[in-house]
Every structure is written in structure tokens, then in C-alpha cells.
Amino acid sequence: MDIMLDNKKAAMIAEPLALPCGVTIKNRFYKSAMNEALAGRDCAPTEEHVRLYRTWAQGGAGVLVTGNVMVDHTQLGEPGNVAVEDERDLPMLRRWAAAGTENGAHCWMQINHPGRQSPITVNQHPLAPSAGRIEGDYGRFFADPTELTREQIQDIIRRFANTARIAKKAGFTGVEIHAAHGYLINQFLSPLDNHRDDEYGGRLENRARFLFDVFDAVREAVGPKFPIAVKLNSSDVPIAVKVNEQSGAPGGFNEEESIWVMKQLEARGVDVIDVSGGTYSKPVIQTNDGAAEDRRRGVYFTDFARRVKGELRVPIALTGGFRNAADMEHALGEGITQMIGIARPLALVPDLPNRVIRDGWRESVDLPRISTGVKPLDKAFGGILVISWFELQMHRIARGKQPNPRIGGMRALLFALKQHGPAALTPRRRKGRQ
Ligand SMILES: Cc1cc2nc3c(=O)[nH]c(=O)nc-3n(C[C@H](O)[C@H](O)[C@H](O)COP(=O)(O)O)c2cc1C
Numbered sequence: 001m002d003i004m005l006d007n008k009k010a011a012m013i014a015e016p017l018a019l020p021c022g023v024t025i026k027n028r029f030y031k032s033a034m035n036e037a038l039a040g041r042d043c044a045p046t047e048e049h050v051r052l053y054r055t056w057a058q059g060g061a062g063v064l065v066t067g068n069v070m071v072d073h074t075q076l077g078e079p080g081n082v083a084v085e086d087e088r089d090l091p092m093l094r095r096w097a098a099a100g101t102e103n104g105a106h107c108w109m110q111i112n113h114p115g116r117q118s119p120i121t122v123n124q125h126p127l128a129p130s131a132g133r134i135e136g137d138y139g140r141f142f143a144d145p146t147e148l149t150r151e152q153i154q155d156i157i158r159r160f161a162n163t164a165r166i167a168k169k170a171g172f173t174g175v176e177i178h179a180a181h182g183y184l185i186n187q188f189l190s191p192l193d194n195h196r197d198d199e200y201g202g203r204l205e206n207r208a209r210f211l212f213d214v215f216d217a218v219r220e221a222v223g224p225k226f227p228i229a230v231k232l233n234s235s236d237v238p239i240a241v242k243v244n245e246q247s248g249a250p251g252g253f254n255e256e257e258s259i260w261v262m263k264q265l266e267a268r269g270v271d272v273i274d275v276s277g278g279t280y281s282k283p284v285i286q287t288n289d290g291a292a293e294d295r296r297r298g299v300y301f302t303d304f305a306r307r308v309k310g311e312l313r314v315p316i317a318l319t320g321g322f323r324n325a326a327d328m329e330h331a332l333g334e335g336i337t338q339m340i341g342i343a344r345p346l347a348l349v350p351d352l353p354n355r356v357i358r359d360g361w362r363e364s365v366d367l368p369r370i371s372t373g374v375k376p377l378d379k380a381f382g383g384i385l386v387i388s389w390f391e392l393q394m395h396r397i398a399r400g401k402q403p404n405p406r407i408g409g410m411r412a413l414l415f416a417l418k419q420h421g422p423a424a425l426t427p428r429r430r431k432g433r434q
Helices: 002-014 047-058 087-100 137-141 150-170 184-189 209-222 255-268 290-297 302-308 325-334 344-348 352-359 375-398 409-420
Strands: 029-031 063-065 106-112 174-179 228-233 272-276 316-319 339-342
Touching: 002 325, 002 352, 029 352, 047 063, 047 087, 047 375, 087 106, 087 150, 106 150, 150 174, 150 209, 174 184, 174 209, 184 209, 209 228, 209 255, 228 255, 255 272, 255 302, 272 302, 272 339, 302 316, 302 325, 325 339, 339 344, 344 375, 375 409
Parallel strands: 029 063, 029 339, 063 106, 106 174, 174 228, 228 272, 272 316, 316 339
Antiparallel strands: none
8 A cells, every 4th residue: 555655656756747838847857946157257158058958958857947047247146157138149058958958858047137146256236126235244245236227127127038038049948037045036025125115115016016027028028838937935034933923034025925926926827936935144055064954954945835735726846955755755745846846966966857757766865064174164155165066066067077975165165266256255344344
């Protein structure tokens, strides 16, 4: 009896999924976005993107979401981002899309604008819904933003649509709008970041207007039969903490608001909602000890997904913390997600979907503790260390090598310094202080 049940559940990961737009995905593996940090100063895709995505496509996932691609090369989220503003890189984008759609995989471009989360090392003039610096330890990595005018808002909406149009033309088979992790759309949604008094600020309907305008413009650009996903925070704190019986960051975008936004997106025709959480100051990845964090958290945002279950018909891709087939089967079986959103394990085991679906692999991918061996450095650069370490793994795959879990934290730090330049080490002087 139990064995039959297990087989039935295991088969769920391999089951195709029909999306509202009519497209069918071959299985439930949804490779979540990871910035590859492979573009040079020209923000153009490279031969290495092609190789990396070919490896992932051959690895068996149903959907590969690219790392975030920027709509404006002067407003990058991280050094090494690809930016797509016009058709100048169409030939290489075509090769990237072709590689990412081998083996029946879908390859969707994640489209983003960072708003004020654009590091000072790449951008001295960030833009945001409202002026105001990023609080907390990470604040020193960002310049103070200026408030967007309404004309600039309309320009960014057009840019999202234009980038989506070019993605489709290049052969990407879907797009994901990045509305999570504290970037521009998330800044509009959050009352902590958005202090506008025009139609884009104030009550939730107004704060969500920018996302809905972007969504509608992208839908118009790609047509009704093309998948559009939205990555959305369940709340702005990655682990829901109860604050006066209200979930979410005090005053931030919270779970009730997130559910309302999801329902509106469903009515507008979204195809997948990729559920995440966190911002730069409260990042989704919280420590440099991956395995310990996973033991503590399990699959991320599960409680939220249980709340959402039954409220929505649109497919959910719950993202974060999936490390083994048992947890994936359980989440699918419980009906709290329809796709398995998974990022870091695929930088270590790129053919994880094949292993699980074809070979019945039951092992867990243990994420390492990433340390420079120097405590103050680990403390100062914890989040950046983790990101850089996984970028190094992607770079190995992109060069035809195997991932190497033994890469040390000091190499990840040196890579971060190479990417950002020595300015990353220089704390900014706070106003009024020397
Ligand atoms: C190196 C790296 C780069 C990332 N880049 C992006 C990104 O470009 N866009 C995004 O939405 N999330 C990004 N993420 C977050 C992942 O998509 C995912 O939400 C997070 O890693 C949790 O999933 P996991 O536990 O399966 O890794 C990144 C994560 C890592 C490790």
C-alpha cells in the first residue's frame, strides 16, 4: 500500500502541467532564477550562457528561468547582469534560447529593474518609487535613490514590455516578471519603500498598480498564448514573524496583501506565480550555512502556501528549500504547489531532475557552509559570499567543468571583489558622520 502511494507521488514530479495560456510543461521542475554573473560590461549574453543552459536543459527540468535580465543597462541589479533594451544582441539571445529549450525544456527570461537595490559599485544614480536609503548593514552598498517621475514610470513599463517582446522574438518560450526580493516592483508594493501620493502610492490598489501595468504591457507585447510568470514575495520577511497578529515586516508588504495581489494577477491571466520572500535587508538566503538553515526552515514559505491553497487556480511554483525527492513529492501531494521551484541545488547537481525522475534518486543535496575562515569577513559579506560561491559553480558548468563543492569561501570573496571592485570593501560614510 505504502509503496503504491510512494510510486503515485513520485510520478507526480514527472507529470506534465497545463498552464492557463494553453502551453504544457513536461514535468514539475521549475529551475528558479539565478543571476549567472556571466555578462561583461556590455551586458550582453555570452557563449557561456549557451553552455550553462544547454547543460541544465539536458538535465531534465521542465522550466528553466534565466537569471534576472535588466530592462536598462544603466540600472543593474548586480555586476554581470545581462540587459536587453534593443535587438543588438539578438543573435546571441537566439543561441541562448535555443540551448535552453533543448530536450523539451521551456526557457523563460526573468525580467527585472532593481530600483534602489542597484549597487553603488555599478550605479551612482539609482531610481526608486520614493527617495530614501536602504536601512541596515547592506545600506552601504547602495547610493541614495531619486524618486521616479510619472514619465520615468511609464518609460520603465514600456521597457519591461520591450524586453519581453525581444525575449519572445529570440525564442525564449516564456517570461517571468521579477516582483520579489526588494527590487523595483517590490519597492512599489511595499509601504515601507513607497511613500508616493499619486496613483502609484498609498493604498494597496495603488501600490500594486505598477506591477499590474507592467503585467498588462508585457501580456500585450507577447500575446495571450505565451507563458508569463510573476515572482512575488509571500511577504517582505523571508520567515513569517508574527507582528501584532499580522504577518510580514512591520509596515511591509504582508501575506494578506500578497494573496490579494495573486488573485488580481490570476484574473489578469498570469500563468505561474513563483512564491518567494525577502529583500536585501532581510534576504531569502539568511546565513552562510546552507545545510543548517535548511534543517531549520525546511521547504521555505510552506505555511504561506498552505494559506493560499484552495484560494487560487493558477499554478504555484513554491521556491526555496527543496533538497530531495521526498519533500518535493510531499509538497505536490499536499497540493500546496504545482511546480518545484529550485535554485542552488541545480548549481551543484545540474541533472537533478533526470536523477529524480529517471533514476529514482532519493538523496538530499546538502548545501555547504561557506566561510572565508575569518569571522569578521564572513559577518561583513555573508550574503554576498553565498551568492558569489554559487556564481562560481555556474561559471564552472558554463566552461564545461563539473561543479566543485570544495571551492573555499575566500575564493568566493575574491570573485565578489573582482566583480564589484575594491569599492565593495569601502563602507560609505553616513550622512552627518565622518
Ligand atoms: C547565485 C544566486 C543568484 C540568484 N539570482 C536570482 C535572480 O536573478 N532572480 C531571482 O528571482 N532570484 C535569484 N536568486 C534566488 C533564487 O531564485 C531562489 O529564490 C533562492 O535561492 C531560494 O531557492 P533555493 O533554496 O532552491 O536555492 C538567486 C540565488 C542565488 C543563490
